[in-house]
Amino acid sequence: MSTAVTPYLEMSQAIADAGGEAFRKCYQCGTCTGTCPWSPITHFNIRKLMRLSQLGFDGIEDLMWGCSTCKFCVDRCPRGVEIIDLVRSVRSVYAGGGLLPPPLRAFVGSLTARGNPWTGDAPKRNDWAQDKYPLFAEGKEYLYWTCCTVCYDPRNVLVAKATAEILEKSGLSWGLPGTDAQCCGESVRKVGDLDLFEKLKNNNLGIFSATGAKKIITISPHCLATFKQEYGEDYEVIHFSELLADLIKSGKVTPTKDAGGLKVTYHDPCYLGRHSGIYDAPREVLSALPGVELVEMDRIREQSMCCGGGGGGLWVERAKGERLSDLRIEEALSTGATVLATACPYCIAMLEDSVRTMNAEDKIKVKDLTELFLESLEG
């Protein structure tokens, strides 16, 4: 039997047509793989994925689910290849043929049927709020866009509440979306289901225009990046960490309670940092908290390490030893911090999981910025 292979250029073209054509510029230097956080712990090889795509070789389907779209390789790529576009397009070409891995089938199924990835009942979307907070309506200034994850994931519900409490205390005019809100579609877009993404996007744009929302606060950096990059230019979208930093600066909210020398380290979420360029606002918030000492990890800001939750990774179970979030917790522990702060529901879920499976609960707590901030208000 011959082991020779022949370039399958039709496949390569199909991937290019699906929006990943930038891979043609790749000269296979390996900067991406060398930069990729997965390289030290898995056999995922982003460069090889690009090489296989260039010639349409077999093996793409074995590699394509490894990427968590952290964007580190894109920022470093000397050829300016939009590598995430390639990941998205190979997934859409192959998953279009029904090759979705089982955990992602449930994720896509829930999004299709219920508009959220957590198999949550749509009418119960705002149950966490217990009718304590206002709904957004015409005339209000800010729409506080709650990510599905903070509405349905029990751990992240605490983040939803903390954010709402701070907004209440700030005196801003704000409101929550109704229960017809659906997922922003970020992850499913990266998983390659573009039709479903369009459906979700149109639903949400419908809500924006029906309620006249122009200024949108997101709690999830994934919503932030998607609204900014995919939902058009008619909206002013900000992440809550930015708003919070401004509220502190303008004196609308003032943290008072002394945390008594609490050592906190901060994990830059990929979608807040590299995807959206926000590095300073969360640090400004932390620095404003009395009695909190910010200690930094080695890999921060532009070089921050991914938690593994992006690109659909949140819904994929990985074997121990193949979890980026475990490495991140180790790095956080090595700073001597007792709180690992971050500003993304996906990161919270991933890191919290690792803290539990690593039995590190008594050494370090994972907290959202909003939770830390709220604690310092209640003095």
Add this chain to the structure above:
Amino acid sequence: MDFEPKILGIACNWCTYTGADLAGTTRLKYPQNVRTVRVMCSSRINPSFIIRAFQLGADGVLVGGCHPGDCHYGTGNLYARRKLAVTKKILEFAGMEPKRFRVEWISASEGKKYAEVVEEFTNDVKALGPQTKFKIRKD
């Protein structure tokens, strides 16, 4: 048939004309609606050239010079910049669509920019349709 506009180009010898040549040496493709007159410097352009071009039936006029500060003659294009800005105002005042007249600074190394500008300008002018306001009918 689609409307194919006639565009008069006036390009300075040192930058834009050379840049257009570079677009050629690098085999870029762009629409061929622009017919270019070469002058030594954009400062040579008398505003009456622009008006005359429209009288002759040009649907658009594209002027190209060196980037301000990089003029082969030192300060020539700084004068051109002012003169052409006034020309544009006068044309607008006289009822010409502003998009029919464009001034661009394209250096000798910007072949790609030249091709892009020509393509964009051609599309703009195409969208406006034939220019009849200034055109003098030949009898």
Add this chain to the structure above:
Amino acid sequence: MSRIGVFVCHCGLNIAKTVRVSELAEFARTLPDVVVAEDYKFMCSTPGQELIQNDIRKHNLDRVIVAACSPLMHERTFRKVIENAGLNQYLLSIVNVREQDSWVTEDEDVATTKAKALINGAVFRARLLQPLVSRFIDVNPDVMVVGGGIAGIQAALELADTGKKVYLVERSPTIGGHMAQFDKTFPTLDCSACILTPKMDAVLQSSNIELLTYCEVEEVKGFVGNFDIKIRQKARYVDHDKCNACLACTEKCPGRGVSEWDEGLVKRKAIYIPFPQAVPQKPVIDRENCTFFKKGKCRLCEKVCEQEAIDFEQKDTFREVKVGAVILATGYDLMDTKPLIQYGYGKLPGVHHALELERLFNSAGPTSGKVVMRDGKTEPQSIAILHCIGSRDKNNHEYCSRVCCMYSLKFAHLLKEKTHGDVYQLYIDMRAPGKGYEEFYNRLVEEDVKFIRGKAARVTDKTDNPDHAGKLIVEVEDTLTSQFVTIPVDMVVLSPAMKPRQDAKDMARLFNLSTDKYGFFMERHPKLAPLSTMTDGVFIAGACQSPKDIPDSVSQGTGAAAEALTIVVKDKMELEAATAIVNSAACCGCQNCVRVCPYGAPMFNYEKNVSEINEALCKGCGLCAASCPASAIITRHFTNDQVMAEMEGLMEF
């Protein structure tokens, strides 16, 4: 009535492939005043030129139109052609149907239509062309070379050898450039100093070279054949006429500055010569670090100087130099790698850049040629050389720096020789296209250098692996086996991009040069005129045009000298006749022209109350004509009538 001949060139298939050339000739024959129109395969070839000349004679032509490549390419050629057939050279019109038509068009109909319009325009214009008489001016026989690196030195020596007077301007206190910093040169492993210092000395000894070190070009006036260049002699605070180069002063000086020559690895004195073989061997005082200038006390150098050459009162001085041609050989800067935080330069002491390593190899360097870590004693047992740092990288410099593969190989050889350590080369593609280069690469492979195909992604000192503790860890993918590799080493060497000089743009502005999109000086033509620029009489050589190695820089230095010679070897030269003149009957005396001209060519004649243009100064830009409210100024060869006629012709199609 004029008699016009139209000649359409096929340029092989370059034009004929997309433009129907015979149809063009046929079309041209229908145009008014055109008496003959022909097409031919290569109009610029000898038979093509003869075709034009024969037709001029046979049909008694008085205007010639050539539809071919850009006028920037062959206008001069065809001007000569018609002149040799007895026509005034300005009765020529070139139609650009290649660069601005056939090469940029896919569709044959579109390209042919455009060509017709262009020819029509040219015919309209040609009818109004006027014969012009060329002017001749005296040529200054001297040449200025700016930059005293190997390219500039080579150019200066070649010119001096022909008996021409050369001013060699160098801004640092010595000539020698980057090459003086190197220890060995690839691929022959010649000692850099052994081949360079004799040339430096030859510069000093040459009676035809006036060496102007510690000088900068301040202002450039004039034009080819007659440049007036103002030079700033920076204050040395040492009178070099008195100084006898005993260097007693440098022994006593308590001041310390960073040694540029040693890439900051060590300090030098505040009164110093950059290195022992410097030319000239006379010191300068670095004002920033001089104890007297800082504190008002010291003057030790003055006390020990028997020649009384120290002069703290010295000021910058200026002088005007007149030359006929200029060669710029201003070299390159090495990219600062600190912003590339992933490689840790400036933070991790074991990370070095290429020029630092050059200094470590050099026997005249800070470690007397021993390769040691920054502690000054530990010899590295393992070294990784990282290629393409900032080169071939859209985030930094998109181009290949061309020399790094080869000098990295040289490094590997010298490291093997001097340290016996393990040497890794982390490369993307090995580029060894010069004479003897591939062989050198083969040699290094045999010397057991470890080649890893992959661009280094990170250098860190953090590791969980106890075996790697205290080492620098280089992270890279070995793309040939698709494995993520961590390499523990003692020393990392970055091979950074060569980039244009920090102030290359200022220099370009002074001499009216264009720069390419990276900031390197732009040549007139990348293949046929790589040493000329768009400014007549100004030539470029070496790495100021693009990254180059020593053999290429030397060749360019020689080449630029020959180019400069083509100008200064003549007593007189022809000037473009397309200048402006004033129709004094129409001049209203407003003096707009006097105010706007960058060259001061128009002068106001107060007796006649009209402007007059000094033809010797006029460059023919046309600014005055477009600024003249009375339309009294005529830019010859680009008159209002000519331009408007061409426009009319163009707009008929």
